Amino acid sequence: MTGGRRAVNLEARGEPFLWGMGGALSLGVLMILGFVLLIVWNGLITFYPKPLRVVHLKDGTRLAGEPTRAETYKPPAQRLESLSPEERDRMRERGGLAHRTLYRIGNYDFYNEDFRWVSDYQVERWEAPREMVFVERVEWGPFVGVVQALTLGDTTLTGEAALGERLHAAQAQAARRRARIRRIERGEIGAINHRMEKSRLTLRGVALKAGEDSAAYRQALARGEAQAAELDAAYARLAAEAAALKSEDARYTITLADINGREKVQALSEIVRIYPANALNLFQRMGVYASRWWEFLSAEPREANTEGGVLPAIFGTFVMTLLMALAVAPFGVMAALYLREYARQGRLVSAVRICVNNLAGVPSIVYGVFGLGFFAYIVGAGIDRIFYPERLPNPTFGTGGLLWASLTLALLTVPVVIVATEEALAAVPQSLREGSLACGASKWQTIKYIVLPKALPGIMTGLILAMARGAGEVAPLMLVGVVKLAPELPIDAYFPFLHLERSFMHLGFHIFDVGFQSRNSEAGKPMVFVTTLLLITLVVLLNATAIFIRNRLKRKYYVGHF
Amino acid sequence: MPDTPQVSPDPPDTVYHPMTGAEGSIIEIERFNLWYGDKQALFDNSIDIQMGLVTALIGPSGCGKSTLLRSLNRMNDLIDGLRLGGAIRLDGADIYHRDIDVIGLRKRMGMVFQKPNPFPMSIADNVTYPIKVDGVRDRRVLQETVERALKAAALWEEVKDRLRDSALGLSGGQQQRLCIARAIAADPDVLLMDEPCSALDPLATAKIEDLIDELRGRYTIVIVTHNMQQAARVSDNTAFMYLGRIVEYGKTKTVFTTPRSRRTEDYVTGRFG
Ligand SMILES: Nc1ncnc2c1ncn2[C@@H]1O[C@H](COP(=O)(O)OP(=O)(O)OP(=O)(O)O)[C@@H](O)[C@H]1O
Ligand SMILES: [Mg+2]
Numbered sequence: 035m036t037g038g039r040r041a042v043n044l045e046a047r048g049e050p051f052l053w054g055m056g057g058a059l060s061l062g063v064l065m066i067l068g069f070v071l072l073i074v075w076n077g078l079i080t081f082y083p084k085p086l087r088v089v090h091l092k093d094g095t096r097l098a099g100e101p102t103r104a105e106t107y108k109p110p111a112q113r114l115e116s117l118s119p120e121e122r123d124r125m126r127e128r129g130g131l132a133h134r135t136l137y138r139i140g141n142y143d144f145y146n147e148d149f150r151w152v153s154d155y156q157v158e159r160w161e162a163p164r165e166m167v168f169v170e171r172v173e174w175g176p177f178v179g180v181v182q183a184l185t186l187g188d189t190t191l192t193g194e195a196a197l198g199e200r201l202h203a204a205q206a207q208a209a210r211r212r213a214r215i216r217r218i219e220r221g222e223i224g225a226i227n228h229r230m231e232k233s234r235l236t237l238r239g240v241a242l243k244a245g246e247d248s249a250a251y252r253q254a255l256a257r258g259e260a261q262a263a264e265l266d267a268a269y270a271r272l273a274a275e276a277a278a279l280k281s282e283d284a285r286y287t288i289t290l291a292d293i294n295g296r297e298k299v300q301a302l303s304e305i306v307r308i309y310p311a312n313a314l315n316l317f318q319r320m321g322v323y324a325s326r327w328w329e330f331l332s333a334e335p336r337e338a339n340t341e342g343g344v345l346p347a348i349f350g351t352f353v354m355t356l357l358m359a360l361a362v363a364p365f366g367v368m369a370a371l372y373l374r375e376y377a378r379q380g381r382l383v384s385a386v387r388i389c390v391n392n393l394a395g396v397p398s399i400v401y402g403v404f405g406l407g408f409f410a411y412i413v414g415a416g417i418d419r420i421f422y423p424e425r426l427p428n429p430t431f432g433t434g435g436l437l438w439a440s441l442t443l444a445l446l447t448v449p450v451v452i453v454a455t456e457e458a459l460a461a462v463p464q465s466l467r468e469g470s471l472a473c474g475a476s477k478w479q480t481i482k483y484i485v486l487p488k489a490l491p492g493i494m495t496g497l498i499l500a501m502a503r504g505a506g507e508v509a510p511l512m513l514v515g516v517v518k519l520a521p522e523l524p525i526d527a528y529f530p531f532l533h534l535e536r537s538f539m540h541l542g543f544h545i546f547d548v549g550f551q552s553r554n555s556e557a558g559k560p561m562v563f564v565t566t567l568l569l570i571t572l573v574v575l576l577n578a579t580a581i582f583i584r585n586r587l588k589r590k591y592y593v594g595h596f
Numbered sequence: 597m598p599d600t601p602q603v604s605p606d607p608p609d610t611v612y613h614p615m616t617g618a619e620g621s622i623i624e625i626e627r628f629n630l631w632y633g634d635k636q637a638l639f640d641n642s643i644d645i646q647m648g649l650v651t652a653l654i655g656p657s658g659c660g661k662s663t664l665l666r667s668l669n670r671m672n673d674l675i676d677g678l679r680l681g682g683a684i685r686l687d688g689a690d691i692y693h694r695d696i697d698v699i700g701l702r703k704r705m706g707m708v709f710q711k712p713n714p715f716p717m718s719i720a721d722n723v724t725y726p727i728k729v730d731g732v733r734d735r736r737v738l739q740e741t742v743e744r745a746l747k748a749a750a751l752w753e754e755v756k757d758r759l760r761d762s763a764l765g766l767s768g769g770q771q772q773r774l775c776i777a778r779a780i781a782a783d784p785d786v787l788l789m790d791e792p793c794s795a796l797d798p799l800a801t802a803k804i805e806d807l808i809d810e811l812r813g814r815y816t817i818v819i820v821t822h823n824m825q826q827a828a829r830v831s832d833n834t835a836f837m838y839l840g841r842i843v844e845y846g847k848t849k850t851v852f853t854t855p856r857s858r859r860t861e862d863y864v865t866g867r868f869g
Contacts, residue, residue: 379676465713468671469775473726474703474782483729484715 070570077567080560081326083319086166086178086311088293089137090158097150098166098178098293099137100311102556106131109153121155136556140168140176141292148175149556164313167197169290170306172212172336175557181308182297183289197310204286208302211283215303218276226269233258233265238424330564335519340548340558344565346520348572350436350538353524355505355576357440357534358447362500365444366451367493373452374459375481387456394449402510405442410434410514414535430535434515436524437534442514443507447500454496458489494584498577505573508542516540518547541569610642611856613846616832617646622687622785622816623668629681630663630672637663639840640682645833650808650817652831652848654824656863660840661820665788668818669705670698686786703730706779706815710791712771714763714778719746719755722763722774726782741781748814749777750807769800776807780815787811789819793826805830824864828852836860 084100091097109132114122125132134153142148169177184191186204240254286302306329309322333343369390377383414431422430431437462485470480486493508516517537524536549562621644630638637660645651653661666672667684670691683690691701703726714722721728723745724738732738742759746752751773755766763774772792779787789808793801808817808830821827827834827848834848836855844851844860855861 463713465709465711466715468674469707469709469713469715469778470725470729471674472669472671472702472705472707472709473729473778474699475725475729476699479729483725488716 073563073566073570076560076563080564081323081330083168083309083311083314083322085162086168087137087160087162088166089152089160091152091156092158093156096293097137097139097152099139099150100168100178102136102138102149104133104135106133108132117155125155138176138178138557140178141174141298143174143298144292144296162312164310166310166312167290167308168311169300169308170341171300172304172306175337175341177290177292177298177300179290179292179298181288182291185285185287185289187285201288201308205302205305205308208283208286208305211279211286212303215276215279215283218272218279222272223269223276226265226272230262230265233261235424242423331568335544337557340552340561344539344541344544344568346523347539347541347544347565348568349523349525350516350520351505351541351569351572352576354436354440354443354511354538354540355501357436358443358504359497359501361440361444362447362451362504363497366448366496366500367455369448370452370455370459371481371486374456375477375485390449390452394453397509398446398507399509399513401442401446402513405438405445405510405514406434409438409441414438434513434537435535436515436538439511439515439538442510443504446507446510447504450500450503451493451496454499455489455493458492458496459485461492462488491584491588494580494587498580498584501576501580502573505576506542506569508540508546511540511543516543518543518551541565541572545569610842611844611846611860613844613850613856615644615646615845616847617649619647621645622647623818624685624688625664625682626685627682628664628667628684630660630667631679632675633677637840638667641837641840641842642682643835643842643845645816645818647816648813649832650812650819650830652827652834653818653820653837654822654827654834654863655837655843657822659837661837662790664837665790665818665820668786668788669702669707671702671707673698703782704784705786705788706776706782706784708772708775708779708787708789708792711795712768712775714766714771714774716762716764718760719763719766719774720759723777723781725778730782745777745781746774748780748811749773750803750810751777767800769796769803772796772800772804773807776804780811785816787815787817789817791820791822794822801826824852824866836863838863 084102086098086100088096088098108130109125114125114130117125132153132155134151137150137152138148139145139150140148165180167179167181169179171177181197181201182192184201184204186200191200237251237254237258240251244250283303284301287299288302288305288308290298290300292298307322307325309318314322330343331348332345334346335344336342373383373386377386410431410433414429414433414435417431418426418429466484466488467480470484471477475483515537517539520537520539522533522536524533524538525531526533545562545565548558548565550558552558623645625641625643625645628638628641629636641664653664655661663672667680668686668691672678680692684692686701686704689696706726715725717725720738720742723742724732727738727741732741743752743756746755751770754770755761755774763771766774772795776787776792793804796804805826808819811817812832819827819831831848833846834851835845836843836851836857836859838859844855844857851860852864855864861867
């Protein structure tokens with residue numbers, strides 16, 4: 035074979051293109067892998083307890099904290115002047131660059147900052163004393179320091195005795211007390227408030243219907259007042275109970291001291307977790323790690339979302355995605371059925387198809403604006419006027435909420451479902467339709483018994499794509515009902531149990547809020563990764579479930595029944 | 597229904613031989629014309645199909661055999677831009693009349709297609725499909741239908757132990773016999789077959805041919821085939837079509853041995869087609 039021929043062959047076989055395509059593919063795969071690895075790694079290590087350091091600085095001060103990250107930077111020139119000559123020489127050797135570490139020093143109530151940068155040239159020495167503890171608190175962020183004393187009612191323990199088993203037991207007890215106070219304040223008093231509000235609304239409803247000087251109104255007023263008195267009494271009883279619990283709770287405290295000896299007395303019930311970071315063995319570390327994950331998954335957020343859990347956000351994301359799927363599935367499938375099976379294929383249908391495809395490309399925020407303007411302000415306001423006049427001017431459906439968010443996302447994802455369904459319908463062999471029609475089946479029977487079952491896996495695939503897109507969408511939600519902190523879950527024990535009008539939390543928005551909107555974005559950064567990991571996991575789980583169902587259906591309809 | 601254009605003026609020059617058959621005709625096709633858009637596919641077709649016998653439609657590819665067959669149970673209704681002229685009568689009633697119930701018509705005409713098209717369901721569900729869409733839900737009736745139709749289609753012995761299995765697991769020949777069973781499940785009067793053996797091997801073909809032989813008398817069968825031997829073996833009457841026209845029609849034996857038209861002779865002796 036001559037060289038010339040080989041060169042021709044190379045091009046003819048398209049080898050340069052082959053390399054190009056292979057390269058593009060591997061680049062894409064690498065990028066996805068890198069992205070997933072970054073998220074998973076950062077998400078997984080966030081909750082692992084880090085050691086605590088006490089750093090002695092050259093100016094004689096000390097600080098204690100968790101080293102979070104380190105970097106090389108270029109100190110400003112006037113900083114260099116203040117250094118000793120040999121330090122300056124060393125720095126010049128390294129090209130004017132210095133190394134520094136970010137410490138999470140905690141104790142926001144003392145220092146007004148959570149993090150501090152420490153350059154290596156400032157450091158005299160550092161150590162990791164075993165008695166240092168890391169305390170996660172309900173308020174004010176973490177405390178870094180030592181335990182001085184433990185006050186349990188009338189007894190006070192100091193030194194070694196204050197740590198260890200006794201502390202754990204006391205803390206568990208305090209947590210139970212806190213939960214009880216919370217149950218009374220949020221649960222039982224909340225129920226009373228709910229009933230008061232209901233009786234107020236009933237009264238107002240009667241007033242709107244019958245007028246303020248009717249007999250019915252006077253009757254309702256009397257009934258309402260009787261009920262109010264009863265509720266007030268119940269409220270007073272509960273409030274007293276809560277107060278008693280609180281004063282009892284105040285007798286259990288822990289005295290902490292920061293690295294400079296400044297003391298802080300903290301109620302035990304305000305402590306979420308306390309551990310001696312440098313004295314933990316691997317097993318204990320894993321315990322802290324697991325308990326943090328559990329808190330993250332099962333608790334409500336604290337500290338402007340930067341700490342605590344994301345349960346309401348998980349819940350909101352989940353419920354909203356499900357509602358969206360429920361709304362988009364029949365809507366999209368029916369539209370596609372009409373387009374493909376019934377509409378006369380012509381210019382009009384082509385135009386509609388092009389529009390549907392283009393809808394998929396409209397920026398999602400536009401859907402948000404539409405959802406707010408149409409669903410909330412027009413439809414919702416109308417519903418309020420007709421069904422909830424007694425609550426006005428407070429909007430019920432006339433503002434963003436779970437229902438409108440789901441419908442907005444359904445609108446956003448309906449093109450995906452329509453396109454996928456149309457493709458699935460078109461892929462059903464004509465011979466099957468003809469066979470069915472020749473059996474004397476009507477068109478609708480043919481669609482119902484032959485076409486739809488055969489197309490179902492394809493339709494499900496479209497639905498899965500729609501769900502994946504919907505679950506990850508944030509921008510439109512910010513306009514139609516997602517909030518950074520929802521007072522109540524959209525599902526609770528009060529009729530009608532599922533409250534479609536309520537605003538809700540969403541993991542995607544939570545990421546944005548924690549990472550970029552909070553007072554302390556440094557503290558929120560790790561939460562960004564953890565929440566992202568969770569969101570991705572949730573989307574994967576939703577999709578896996580849908581794929582599982584799809585495969586079940588595939589098998590079922592392979593040996594289909596009526 | 598598409599509007600009825602003028603019947604073409606040229607007189608039909610079909611050669612008619614005497615037909616087999618004593619009971620009279622069940623289907624009468626009279627000066628039937630059909631256009632796909634502007635293209636005319638059938639020209640002045642006129643034949644009577646005899647009750648209880650097997651009628652074969654033969655002719656070169658593209659001559660309109662399928663078109664004519666599908667006109668009998670109005671499967672062509674699905675096609676956009678279709679126009680018709682002339683008449684087709686089933687038991688004396690014009691099937692293209694406005695008042696005719698198409699679904700009822702199709703229930704009287706089972707159809708078997710060129711490629712087996714079992715539905716993606718169990719064997720039993722395939723067979724009972726035509727009566728289930730009719731609203732029959734009685735389990736006993738359904739079971740009896742499965743057995744009767746499968747026995748009639750000579751498939752019962754092979755599948756009676758796996759009626760609940762998917763029909764897609766059957767062989768091509770078995771699938772085609774299943775389609776025949778499905779076509780006769782609702783006990784139609786007429787069985788239309790469009791090259792039912794073209795996707796099958798000789799053994800499966802022989803089985804289907806035996807089956808057609810057995811069904812003769814019980815059903816009126818119209819079969820389109822490309823296989824001359826098959827037409828000669830199974831049919832009582834034969835129509836030879838060419839370019840949308842019926843050239844010669846009569847007893848199969850006559851058409852094959854003493855055709856009067858040159859084209860027919862060339863075709864049946866294999867000189868063209
Ligand atoms: N849906 C359609 N639209 C337009 N023209 C069609 C359509 N179906 C068939 N034709 C045309 O009508 C003529 C007859 O077709 P038909 O399918 O009836 O032939 P055939 O005799 O069955 O051929 P074969 O033996 O190959 O099956 C052909 O010229 C074909 O191109
Ligand atoms: Mg054909």
